[in-house]
Amino acid sequence: MGAYIDHFPREAKLIRSAFYTSFIMLALGGIFGVIQTLHRTDVVRFIDSADYYTVLTAHGVFMVIAFTIFFLVGMFTWAVTTSLERPLEDMSFSWLWFLMMTVGAVITGVTILLGFVESVDVSADVLFTFYAPLQAHPLFYIGLVLFVIGTWLAGADWFRSWWAWKRENPDERIPLPTFMVLTTMIMWYIATLAIAVSILAFLLPWSLGIFDHVNPLLTRTLFWFFGHPIVYFWLMPAYMMWYLLLPKFAGGRLFSDPLARVVFILFLLLSTPVGIHHQYMDPGIAEGFKFIVMTNTMFLLLPSFLTAFTVVASIEHGARQRGGDGYFSWLKSLPWREPAFTGMALAGLMFAAGGFSGMINAGMNINYLVHNTLWVPGHFHLTVGTAVALSFMAGSYWLIPQMTGRRLASKPIALLQVVLWFVGMTFMANSMHRSGLIGIPRRTAEPQYQGFEFEAALGSVSELNAQLAIGATLLFLSLTLFLWNMLITAFNKSAESPGENVIPTPLSGPDDSPAVLDNMKLWTAIAVVLVILAYTLPLASIVSRGGLLGRGGDAFPVSIDYLALFAQVALESAAGLV
Amino acid sequence: MNIHRYEKLWLVAALVLIVGFIATITYGSVGLGIAMIDDEAETVNPEKLNEHEDFGEPGVKQVGENEYEVYVRAWQFGFDPGSVEAGLDPIEVPANSTVTFYITSEDVIHSFSVVGTNINTMAIPGEVSSVTVEFDEPGEYGILCAEYCGAGHHTMEGKIIVHPEDEYAINGTDVETGNDTTDETEA
Numbered sequence: 020m021g022a023y024i025d026h027f028p029r030e031a032k033l034i035r036s037a038f039y040t041s042f043i044m045l046a047l048g049g050i051f052g053v054i055q056t057l058h059r060t061d062v063v064r065f066i067d068s069a070d071y072y073t074v075l076t077a078h079g080v081f082m083v084i085a086f087t088i089f090f091l092v093g094m095f096t097w098a099v100t101t102s103l104e105r106p107l108e109d110m111s112f113s114w115l116w117f118l119m120m121t122v123g124a125v126i127t128g129v130t131i132l133l134g135f136v137e138s139v140d141v142s143a144d145v146l147f148t149f150y151a152p153l154q155a156h157p158l159f160y161i162g163l164v165l166f167v168i169g170t171w172l173a174g175a176d177w178f179r180s181w182w183a184w185k186r187e188n189p190d191e192r193i194p195l196p197t198f199m200v201l202t203t204m205i206m207w208y209i210a211t212l213a214i215a216v217s218i219l220a221f222l223l224p225w226s227l228g229i230f231d232h233v234n235p236l237l238t239r240t241l242f243w244f245f246g247h248p249i250v251y252f253w254l255m256p257a258y259m260m261w262y263l264l265l266p267k268f269a270g271g272r273l274f275s276d277p278l279a280r281v282v283f284i285l286f287l288l289l290s291t292p293v294g295i296h297h298q299y300m301d302p303g304i305a306e307g308f309k310f311i312v313m314t315n316t317m318f319l320l321l322p323s324f325l326t327a328f329t330v331v332a333s334i335e336h337g338a339r340q341r342g343g344d345g346y347f348s349w350l351k352s353l354p355w356r357e358p359a360f361t362g363m364a365l366a367g368l369m370f371a372a373g374g375f376s377g378m379i380n381a382g383m384n385i386n387y388l389v390h391n392t393l394w395v396p397g398h399f400h401l402t403v404g405t406a407v408a409l410s411f412m413a414g415s416y417w418l419i420p421q422m423t424g425r426r427l428a429s430k431p432i433a434l435l436q437v438v439l440w441f442v443g444m445t446f447m448a449n450s451m452h453r454s455g456l457i458g459i460p461r462r463t464a465e466p467q468y469q470g471f472e473f474e475a476a477l478g479s480v481s482e483l484n485a486q487l488a489i490g491a492t493l494l495f496l497s498l499t500l501f502l503w504n505m506l507i508t509a510f511n512k513s514a515e516s517p518g519e520n521v522i523p524t525p526l527s528g529p530d531d532s533p534a535v536l537d538n539m540k541l542w543t544a545i546a547v548v549l550v551i552l553a554y555t556l557p558l559a560s561i562v563s564r565g566g567l568l569g570r571g572g573d574a575f576p577v578s579i580d581y582l583a584l585f586a587q588v589a590l591e592s593a594a595g596l597v
Numbered sequence: 598m599n600i601h602r603y604e605k606l607w608l609v610a611a612l613v614l615i616v617g618f619i620a621t622i623t624y625g626s627v628g629l630g631i632a633m634i635d636d637e638a639e640t641v642n643p644e645k646l647n648e649h650e651d652f653g654e655p656g657v658k659q660v661g662e663n664e665y666e667v668y669v670r671a672w673q674f675g676f677d678p679g680s681v682e683a684g685l686d687p688i689e690v691p692a693n694s695t696v697t698f699y700i701t702s703e704d705v706i707h708s709f710s711v712v713g714t715n716i717n718t719m720a721i722p723g724e725v726s727s728v729t730v731e732f733d734e735p736g737e738y739g740i741l742c743a744e745y746c747g748a749g750h751h752t753m754e755g756k757i758i759v760h761p762e763d764e765y766a767i768n769g770t771d772v773e774t775g776n777d778t779t780d781e782t783e784a
Contacts, residue, residue: 068751069748069749071751072747075745144747152705152706152722153706153746153747235706235721235723236721236723236724274601275600275601277599278600299634300634301721302634302638302724302725302726302727303640304635305635306632306633309635310633313619313622314619317615317619318615320615321612321615324607324614325604325607328604328607329604332601381618382621382622382625384622384626384631384633385625387715387717388715388717390710391717391743391744392743457713458710458712458713458741460741460743461743462743462744463745463751465751465752468754469754470681470754471712471738471756473712474713531599564723564724565640570640570643570723575673
């Protein structure tokens with residue numbers, strides 16, 4: 020036994036590369052995050068308000084496309100190789116998908132950042148959602164396509180490992196970590212089909228000037244077809260850590276393998292046919308469809324409730340193994356000095372809070388009060404911004420030593436970092452939720468209006484802004500500590516062993532569950548049927564109302580004849596890159 | 598399949614909670630009558646709004662004793678009517694009235710969000726959002742666009758003035774009663 024790098028040195032290099040890329044994206048996303056918070060709260064404004072939206076697009080895309088998904092591919096590669104106990108089938112194929120994702124991310128990222136350079140006529144100030152008729156430069160969409168195809172190939176790589184393993188182990192149950200990867204990837208394939216259609220059939224040709232219009236409601240609906248399951252794509256690696264690593268750090272074992280499988284199957288089935296819950300306020304979609312997705316969304320709470328039980332039970336088991344007792348005093352026996360444990364436990368705690376604000380979002384008629392207010396970013400800074408991001412950072416304190424064979428540079432600073440993130444996010448999320456309740460909108464450079472003021476029921480708007488700015492500053496500080504720690508660790512010369520790469524066996528193993536849980540074809544078929552049921556009628560209605568290509572509404576910024584200028588612009592951006 | 602007894606209890610409790618949430622939302626729809634924005638209104642051609650019967654001359658129209666319709670066009674970066682800052686009229690209605698807003702966009706996706714109320718809808722080019730609300734008391738409300746719509750998004754705002762009933766007829770700027778309004782504006 021030994022560290023991951025001792026068993027899989029080639030894979031460890033790939034996983035390191037994915038993690039380091041994700042950290043670079045996190046650093047960029049964090050810088051833009053603090054700039055925008057200080058700008059919108061009017062604490063420090065050193066950019067033009069028109070550039071705020073370039074900053075916001077960069078923050079969104081770098082954080083939730085690049086940071087999360089680069090981390091995911093590293094994490095999933097670790098999970099598959101560790102649990103199947105076999106190396107990847109073909110490293111050159113694996114490097115191909117990683118390279119493709121990287122090239123895609125760089126193209127999209129540079130296209131966004133060129134929005135700051137006025138002399139180059141390239142921009143993509145369309146935010147993470149890129150709702151038409153807001154239009155980005157074609158390179159923005161091309162980069163996204165490459166990135167997504169890279170993730171498809173990554174998924175194919177993991178399936179390939181599983182198939183090879185299955186041939187050699189025909190009668191064995193799929194190991195839980197691999198099971199989690201496979202179900203998550205099936206969900207991702209289904210979800211990304213919509214964004215592929217949206218970009219390849221509509222947005223990219225439209226941005227190239229091949230046709231003049233798109234149907235804004237259609238591309239928006241296709242976005243959310245993809246846009247809701249993507250939140251589970253961010254979340255599943257964090258769940259995986261809570262199921263596989265957190266019990267280990269707590270000194271115990273996972274409570275139940277069968278229920279973990281059920282949870283991942285529920286996510287596969289339910290995470291896609293709910294996207295319209297982001298469109299409760301949209302015209303052109305009947306109330307009945309909205310009601311159906313509302314009920315689906317509420318049932319999506321179930322796997323998270325089950326997770327809460329299993330994870331807490333596993334931690335409690337760990338604490339009792341360590342000598343803890345009593346109803347609650349076992350909490351004292353947990354390894355709170357371990358940053359990996361404490362970070363994930365705090366992340367899980369904040370996820371519970373995020374889950375509750377999510378229930379409000381999900382309630383379609385309550386949604387009128389919070390839709391597109393700061394409440395919504397408040398919600399997802401608890402979920403993706405903490406449950407996911409903090410778990411990833413905490414997990415890195417264990418994973419990076421595994422991948423490098425080097426000792427973590429500073430454990431106390433790591434501990435300070437995860438606690439600082441928790442405190443910073445408490446300020447930020449508190450401010451955002453409360454600001455949202457009094458109607459302060461999200462996604463705006465200057466939420467200060469001439470004709471009216473927001474009335475805080477409790478405290479004041481300036482107090483809310485101060486909390487937001489303090490929160491962002493603490494988060495940025497925490498992020499800096501994390502990156503510094505990772506940087507020093509990467510170059511740490513210490514040869515101390517980082518511990519063994521072992522996932523403890525669950526208390527209740529896979530043999531306690533029916534074999535049908537491992538039938539990937541069955542679950543895929545059911546997931547597809549549910550998506551067809553949820554989306555056929557709404558999409559047919561949207562197309563019959565507005566046409567496939569819409570009936571008007573010019574592209575913004577007004578598109579010039581890209582086909583003529585494309586070569587020139589591509590050259591300019593290439594020059595900008597060099 | 599082995600499920601721990603406590604876990605079964607937890608599962609049942611979670612399901613009860615979920616069903617409870619759905620019941621609450623259903624009560625909001627059926628009991629309180631909070632309808633969702635839907636596909637009731639007909640689509641429009643965003644490039645030909647000037648030729649549209651109602652959006653061609655957007656504004657307030659009285660359609661019944663205490664009933665009004667307000668046609669609003671959202672654009673980069675304002676509301677017509679509503680955006681006082683852009684030199685347009687505010688939306689003016691009397692208290693104790695039932696008002697149906699019809700909102701569309703002539704360019705990109707916007708929103709029509711009335712601060713401090715639950716009037717909040719997207720304005721999508723080609724689609725029309727219809728929202729029926731009741732204004733009981735006189736007062737002033739701010740309108741803002743809560744969907745990013747371009748570089749000047751943060752300047753997009755407007756105003757609704759709810760006049761006391763007896764003052765409304767007197768100061769009713771552009772608003773005249775009855776069907777005359779429609780005829781006049783089209784002339």
